[in-house]
Amino acid sequence: MRRMDQLxxxxxxxxxxxxxxxxxxxxxxxxxxxDNGAKGSHLTEQQAFSAKVMNQAIYQxxxxxxQAPMFGMPINYxxxxxxxxxxxGHNAHLVGRxxxxxxxxxxxDKRMKPFLTHLAGLAGETxxxxxxxxxxxxxxxxxxxxxxxxxxxxxxxxxxxxxEEMLKALVKELQETLRVDLAFIELPDREEYNAxxxxxxxxxxxxxxxxxxxxxxQSIPAQAPSLEQDYFIVNDSSTMPGYRELHPEPYRFLAVRxxxxxxxxxxxxxVSFKLEEHFRQSELRLLQSMAKQISALLANVDLYHELEKxxxxxxxxxxxxxxxxxxxxxxxxxxxxxxAMLMAERLQLDKTQQDILNWASILHDIGKIGVPGSILNKxxxxxxxxxxxxxxxxxxxxxxxxxxxxxxSCLPGILHHHERVDGKGYPHGLKGEEIPFLARxxxxxxxFDAITSNRAYRPAKAAEKALAVxxxxxxxxxxxxxxxxxKEVFETTLKAEFETSHDE
Amino acid sequence: MGNNKKVLVIDDxxxxxxxxxxxxxxxxxxxxxxxxxxxxxxxxxSERPDAIxxxxxMPKLDGETLCKQTNHLKKQRPFLTIVMxxxxxxxxxxxxxxxxxxxxxxxxxxxxxxxxCIDEYFRRSES
Numbered sequence: 001m002r003r004m005d006q007l008x009x010x011x012x013x014x015x016x017x018x019x020x021x022x023x024x025x026x027x028x029x030x031x032x033x034x035d036n037g038a039k040g041s042h043l044t045e046q047q048a049f050s051a052k053v054m055n056q057a058i059y060q061x062x063x064x065x066x067q068a069p070m071f072g073m074p075i076n077y078x079x080x081x082x083x084x085x086x087x088x089g090h091n092a093h094l095v096g097r098x099x100x101x102x103x104x105x106x107x108x109d110k111r112m113k114p115f116l117t118h119l120a121g122l123a124g125e126t127x128x129x130x131x132x133x134x135x136x137x138x139x140x141x142x143x144x145x146x147x148x149x150x151x152x153x154x155x156x157x158x159x160x161x162x163x164e165e166m167l168k169a170l171v172k173e174l175q176e177t178l179r180v181d182l183a184f185i186e187l188p189d190r191e192e193y194n195a196x197x198x199x200x201x202x203x204x205x206x207x208x209x210x211x212x213x214x215x216x217x218q219s220i221p222a223q224a225p226s227l228e229q230d231y232f233i234v235n236d237s238s239t240m241p242g243y244r245e246l247h248p249e250p251y252r253f254l255a256v257r258x259x260x261x262x263x264x265x266x267x268x269x270x271v272s273f274k275l276e277e278h279f280r281q282s283e284l285r286l287l288q289s290m291a292k293q294i295s296a297l298l299a300n301v302d303l304y305h306e307l308e309k310x311x312x313x314x315x316x317x318x319x320x321x322x323x324x325x326x327x328x329x330x331x332x333x334x335x336x337x338x339x340a341m342l343m344a345e346r347l348q349l350d351k352t353q354q355d356i357l358n359w360a361s362i363l364h365d366i367g368k369i370g371v372p373g374s375i376l377n378k379x380x381x382x383x384x385x386x387x388x389x390x391x392x393x394x395x396x397x398x399x400x401x402x403x404x405x406x407x408x409s410c411l412p413g414i415l416h417h418h419e420r421v422d423g424k425g426y427p428h429g430l431k432g433e434e435i436p437f438l439a440r441x442x443x444x445x446x447x448f449d450a451i452t453s454n455r456a457y458r459p460a461k462a463a464e465k466a467l468a469v470x471x472x473x474x475x476x477x478x479x480x481x482x483x484x485x486x487k488e489v490f491e492t493t494l495k496a497e498f499e500t501s502h503d504e
Numbered sequence: 505m506g507n508n509k510k511v512l513v514i515d516d517x518x519x520x521x522x523x524x525x526x527x528x529x530x531x532x533x534x535x536x537x538x539x540x541x542x543x544x545x546x547x548x549x550s551e552r553p554d555a556i557x558x559x560x561x562m563p564k565l566d567g568e569t570l571c572k573q574t575n576h577l578k579k580q581r582p583f584l585t586i587v588m589x590x591x592x593x594x595x596x597x598x599x600x601x602x603x604x605x606x607x608x609x610x611x612x613x614x615x616x617x618x619x620x621c622i623d624e625y626f627r628r629s630e631s
């Protein structure tokens with residue numbers, strides 16, 4: 001029984017006004033005593049008396065047997081006896097006093113019984129109130145727990161970047177906030193997303209947690225009625241064949257399907273060895289809505305990957321289309337792409353810029369699709385008109401890709417890859433810093449490959465010589481900063497490659 | 505756990521006070537409560553708590569001002585302050601960083617975590 005400060009205060013005051021001591025006992029022992037100096041032997045006697053009161057659940061007294069007078073009344077909460085209220089005479093000299101004593105005769109059952117009935121009723125009521133308030137507060141506290149979990153989980157879910165880390169973080173939140181020993185997500189067709197988080201106690205109890213989790217899922221009976229609501233629950237594994245065998249100690253287990261519409265991805269599961277607590281309805285609901293969202297997010301990830309694959313394949317066929325037309329430049333787009341990316345690393349571009357450059361460099365000549373093959377493949381001697389058609393390819397490339405939203409960021413790199421830092425390039429005649437940085441990188445890679453590869457209008461030159469040319473035009477045609485980066489890349493990586501392939 | 509340690513809870517929301525009080529008492533802490541910052545300030549002086557849990561948005565005196573006005577006391581008599589707020593803003597992080605033994609916690613809060621944070625502080629300060 002919990003402390004009831006007001007009632008205890010009342011009994012203490014009462015004890016100082018009348019010659020009675022009060023005690024409250026429960027099954028665990030003494031809860032309260034108005035006599036702070038209560039003696040050991042006396043206490044044992046009182047404890048036995050209190051036990052008798054609680055067992056028989058009715059008023060008891062021993063005032064007639066010559067002992068120290070004691071009176072006891074059970075304290076009830078509903079039908080249940082939760083303790084006892086004991087009153088005893090606290091003046092030793094009163095013990096055994098004769099019937100015709102001048103002392104006030106309050107020690108008889110006729111007066112004590114109704115008095116203690118009211119007092120014990122008061123104690124029971126106080127206890128019930130306290131109990132109910134605490135139960136409500138405890139319930140409130142659990143709702144706070146749920147709310148906080150909802151809030152934190154929705155923050156995780158809001159971030160669009162669906163990743164293994166995000167799932168891991170979600171599972172960890174579940175394990176911590178729901179105070180379970182194990183939380184996991186098992187997705188059979190996407191094992192890279194599987195996550196498992198175990199509390200310290202479980203780590204000691206189960207060595208192979210993944211196998212344990214897997215067995216829990218495998219043991220779910222296919223016919224369980226709750227599966228219609230996409231969950232399965234075991235409140236006590238020791239009573240459940242199939243689960244009893246998985247661990248010697250009893251545990252409880254809750255699993256929720258990660259699924260939406262007709263798609264099934266896997267399971268979200270919780271395990272706890274604390275059987276005194278149980279899975280709550282609100283936890284089940286939270287888990288269910290989380291599982292549904294995870295499943296929807298997984299579908300989004302698929303869509304995104306498919307879209308990405310589609311774009312990559314489309315780009316590949318576009319590149320293939322240019323190279324099919326321009327036989328002399330086979331492999332040019334890939335090489336320019338490679339040189340550009342080597343420089344990007346050297347120049348320490350961030351991940352986003354590198355991604356954009358990757359696309360822009362592989363697609364920089366896409367506009368050549370719009371240039372007639374007769375011009376493109378002419379070995380030498382283009383007239384001015386033909387040359388202008390060729391010069392139009394960077395603008396054409398830009399226009400071809402402009403409708404593709406995903407590639408919007410790489411358009412400037414394509415449009416301006418023939419600009420010159422001295423402003424004499426095309427299509428816009430931009431100067432120096434006006435030229436987008438990525439376009440300046442592509443320009444260096446493009447120029448180098450144009451010289452080193454076997455083009456229709458120019459014989460192949462040695463790579464060393466190409467580098468010399470590039471250095472020469474740094475500051476007029478090309479950006480010196482980028483040329484410097486290229487020189488370094490050449491020395492560290494490309495030079496050796498050209499030397500080994502020289503004889504082929 | 506929590507023996508003889510006194511925690512002051514300052515919040516104008518009665519439900520929050522009730523839940524925090526219950527959790528702390530169950531763990532064996534003494535609990536005193538204030539309904540606004542002004543009252544809280546007086547009780548930090550009169551009750552000398554070992555830890556305070558305070559809201560930021562409160563009538564009369566807000567949590568930020570309360571923390572700033574009491575931070576100097578911690579040099580002589582250290583105590584933990586847990587500041588609870590609905591949305592942690594960068595500004596909150598900045599001023600809380602300047603305070604001694606002060607932690608930020610977002611609402612809706614988890615009572616388990618709050619208790620864990622308080623237990624942890626006393627474990628550390630005793631060792």
